[in-house]
Amino acid sequence: MAEVERWFVDIGLEVRVDAVGSRVGRLAGERPEVVMSGSHVDSVSSGGAYDGALGVIMAGCAVGWLAATRGRPLRTLEVFANCEEESSRFACNFWGSRAMAGLIEPEEPEGLADGEGVSIADAMRICGLDPAGLADARRTDLAAYVEPHIEQGPVLEETGDLIGVVDRVVGVRGLRVSLTGVGGHAGTLAMAARRDALAGAAEIVLGVERLARGRGAPTVATVGQIEVRPGGFNQVSGLARLTIDFRHPEEEVLAELDGELRGLVASVAAARVLEVEVSQGTMQAAIRFDGRVCTAIEQACRDAGVAWRRMPSLAGHDAQVIGRLCPAAMLFVPSKGGVSHRPDEETQLPHIVSGIEVLARTLFRLAYQPLP
């Protein structure tokens, strides 16, 4: 974050740290209302360098270029570097943007802990932030938000378009499943007497995959986390925990999937005489972005002579949270091989440059011109 701050200063922006530690680079305009662009600087564990730091860099380049060539804007421009979006350390995704939108629950700072048991509140104190002042991050001055981001899928690469104008985000839901059977010795516990929690978990993993495949694209469902106890090679598992992540653009389909997945878990547990607990994890409604912001991005693409297409985002993003405060939309640049959340994720430099040009033209329309 120190690097981000130095760079904001270098490109002529005034730097501010908000109450949760996100960094904001500001180019003051004639009016107080703010047109904001940016993304998050954290990544998933074992992730890559582009999701979402590239969005912060693209926004900084675009605003820096506007500051240098167009001077003071009509509306104030800000670059947003969100401190946390990916739940990489705490199970608290969209932390920075939720703080802006006043969507952090009072119990979260003390209640959410990392793998070592450190709460977010303690982690904030270690960074010199006061958890009691968290409400100060709330914003009421936003006029628009544009989030540049890598696509994380193969569509742009396949169609040859350079920009994705993202007009909606799929809904994402998560379930946390805990199965309790009876642990025991791998030699002395006869197969017929077993209530093996891992075997139940394995059935659920395959059932989740079958359900999602059965519905066809764009349905996706994933078991990404699994752990068993006691976990010795010569021990039958008495406990298994897993997560289910499932996504679809339609809320009705998400609700159906939720029912089917809970039914799957219940029937596996019943058949294997396992105790089961299912708790709600992620719960992000499918949302539509603002039509006017999407149109501004499309006009910028036309101005730049760059091929573009409208598309949904299949992943969650800060823009869907900030979109509850102000008109918002996203701009995707291609992901090489459609790869993301992996160390080899990449966006080629010419694609980044096209993206910055389109973003700068979009922000010019939103911040330097009277709105239509």
Added chain:
Amino acid sequence: MAEVERWFVDIGLEVRVDAVGSRVGRLAGERPEVVMSGSHVDSVSSGGAYDGALGVIMAGCAVGWLAATRGRPLRTLEVFANCEEESSRFACNFWGSRAMAGLIEPEEPEGLADGEGVSIADAMRICGLDPAGLADARRTDLAAYVEPHIEQGPVLEETGDLIGVVDRVVGVRGLRVSLTGVGGHAGTLAMAARRDALAGAAEIVLGVERLARGRGAPTVATVGQIEVRPGGFNQVSGLARLTIDFRHPEEEVLAELDGELRGLVASVAAARVLEVEVSQGTMQAAIRFDGRVCTAIEQACRDAGVAWRRMPSLAGHDAQVIGRLCPAAMLFVPSKGGVSHRPDEETQLPHIVSGIEVLARTLFRLAYQPLP
């Protein structure tokens, strides 16, 4: 171990620490050859208090009682408190008994590391032991070994017998499986494009269970360890690792199972286009214990008026390693509910007392009387 040493002294035994840190309590006899009894003091992670510490305590009680009531034996009696049998910290089971039998490979002390990366050699140095002196643990003076242990299964409780005279040990084999697919984002990686390593692992878990159940008792096969990478709830698994433990009293059946399990893994990997590596883990041949030692235990049961039955051990034990040095057998006491490798494993006190009496009578026959 300090507690074990103090207790050995209290019951009149001379204490010795061998080259790997096992403790031996000695009651010198007229002759140098040694009749040994005991077990291991370590337990599996999340295990209980009885497997195998009870065996050390039973042997100490029996030898202490003989020392107090029968005086000096014809053959020397020793109580063995093995420092490591369960692979609880290092993947090195039967460490203490293998050291006695000269069965530790030269590369093991430096090559085997715990979860924090500490090698056995370093751990030995921390305890004041010299890894270079490991060969000194080797024994050539053993005349017989009797290992008392909890059954870890439900047979004695079901039949009402108080003692199991263990005349063989099932063979145990282990496989370590590593599956490599393609990781990615749980939202943007379409189901049809996935090569999900965890889904492959789940198929193997269920296949292992199906194979073992299909063959019927006494076949057992267990996946007890599983881990995935990257392991985030919103990440498709690019890597999954699991262990397979399988057991049967007949070597031919073990060899067949080995082929079937490797075939299962290969076919799942091929169907899901996963890279696969299978390496050999545990490899313990099925063995038969010494008929004369079994007979001595049976005679002791008759003398004590205690109901007994011959039975196999479905788990591996030090006696199968020490049995390569001298005639050996085991004596089982009942496990409440057949439970083992769990914190609630228990053997009721009257059953322990019966076991100590039978063991003392057995050791009397082996150490105080001329052998037939």
